[in-house]
Amino acid sequence: MEEKKKVLTRRDFLVSAGGAAAGLALAGTGLGLFAPKAEGATIDLPEYPWEQYFDKPLDVEKVRELGAQYYGEGNGCAEGAFRALVEVLGEPFNYVPSQVMNFGKGGGVAWGTLCGAVNGAAAAVSLVYGRGQGTAVIVNELMAWYSATALPLNTTESSVAGNPLCHASIANWCKATGKKSSERGPRCKALTGDVAAQAALYMNQLQAGTFVPAFPMSEETKACFDCHVGGMADDTLGKMDCSGCHEGH
Numbered sequence: 198m199e200e201k202k203k204v205l206t207r208r209d210f211l212v213s214a215g216g217a218a219a220g221l222a223l224a225g226t227g228l229g230l231f232a233p234k235a236e237g238a239t240i241d242l243p244e245y246p247w248e249q250y251f252d253k254p255l256d257v258e259k260v261r262e263l264g265a266q267y268y269g270e271g272n273g274c275a276e277g278a279f280r281a282l283v284e285v286l287g288e289p290f291n292y293v294p295s296q297v298m299n300f301g302k303g304g305g306v307a308w309g310t311l312c313g314a315v316n317g318a319a320a321a322v323s324l325v326y327g328r329g330q331g332t333a334v335i336v337n338e339l340m341a342w343y344s345a346t347a348l349p350l351n352t353t354e355s356s357v358a359g360n361p362l363c364h365a366s367i368a369n370w371c372k373a374t375g376k377k378s379s380e381r382g383p384r385c386k387a388l389t390g391d392v393a394a395q396a397a398l399y400m401n402q403l404q405a406g407t408f409v410p411a412f413p414m415s416e417e418t419k420a421c422f423d424c425h426v427g428g429m430a431d432d433t434l435g436k437m438d439c440s441g442c443h444e445g446h
């Protein structure tokens with residue numbers, strides 16, 4: 198089949214949208230700057246990076262609601278969190294198919310590694326900031342917040358994961374609540390919304406110039422880290438709380 202899709206330059210994009218102001222007005226109506234989502238339609242995406250299209254604060258509570266909703270619809274935690282954020286970010290972010298993050302469910306198709314909600318939310322952050330500083334700054338804080346915060350928020354059936362691993366997160370939740378891992382659905386649904394919302398909050402704060410990291414590495418881990426990650430031992434990598442898995446020495 199003939200490849201019809203072409204990538205527009207930023208300039209073409211603005212011209213075809215009738216200027217930035219008209220484009221933004223259109224975006225506000227839900228009519229969209231880009232080609233319609235009709236089957237077979239090609240969508241001309243503007244040149245990346247797209248940070249400039251994140252130009253108004255995100256509705257944090259809408260992100261929370263959509264994250265839980267998409268999890269509930271069977272998208273999984275990673276796709277659910279990513280999809281909630283790109284939907285609220287709007288165009289052109291929402292033209293990236295959310296299925297790209299589907300693998301993240303259960304910490305990577307149930308391998309229990311990085312929590313999928315964190316993974317999906319971080320992917321959306323990365324889509325906004327690309328190689329810019331915002332990616333590392335926000336994702337770092339999201340990982341640290343997730344590790345230290347009783348989740349899901351606003352329920353008594355919550356638990357602190359200790360690190361960003363799905364494995365530890367679920368295990369600690371089962372321990373704290375007496376529930377079975379197989380009963381985690383409603384919990385992971387709410388958590389997906391909370392994590393996506395937290396990423397939205399951090400993006401809003403960074404944009405407003407009010408972002409302040411609040412979860413520094415503990416003194417204990419810092420000591421291990423300074424020797425083992427790039428220090429005199431220089432033999433591993435990571436910022437997770439070491440005591441979750443190792444004895445000191």
Ligand code: HEC
Pocket residue numbers: 417418420421422424425429430432439440443444445446
């Ligand atoms: C003063 C530097 C230093 C500090 C601080 C330090 N380590 Fe080590 N650690 C070493 C060295 C050197 C070794 C032995 C060589 C190696 O395995 O790299 C070692 C070995 C280890 C090993 C390998 C298994 C073992 O016991 O031999 C683990 C795991 C480990 N350290 C974890 C930690 C943790 C967790 C902390 C913080 C609670 C920590 N280390 C603090 C320097 C340090």
Ligand code: HEC
Pocket residue numbers: 360362418421422425426432433435436437438439440441442443
């Ligand atoms: C989620 C669990 C987990 C956390 C958290 C963790 N580690 Fe590890 N670490 C492991 C595993 C698993 C291995 C591989 C052990 C093996 O294969 O014997 C390992 C290996 C190591 C080794 C080499 C051990 C050896 O026998 O030589 C060092 C050193 C180490 N970790 C240090 C750290 C430090 C320092 C931190 C904190 C910054 C940390 N780890 C956090 C799980 C963890």
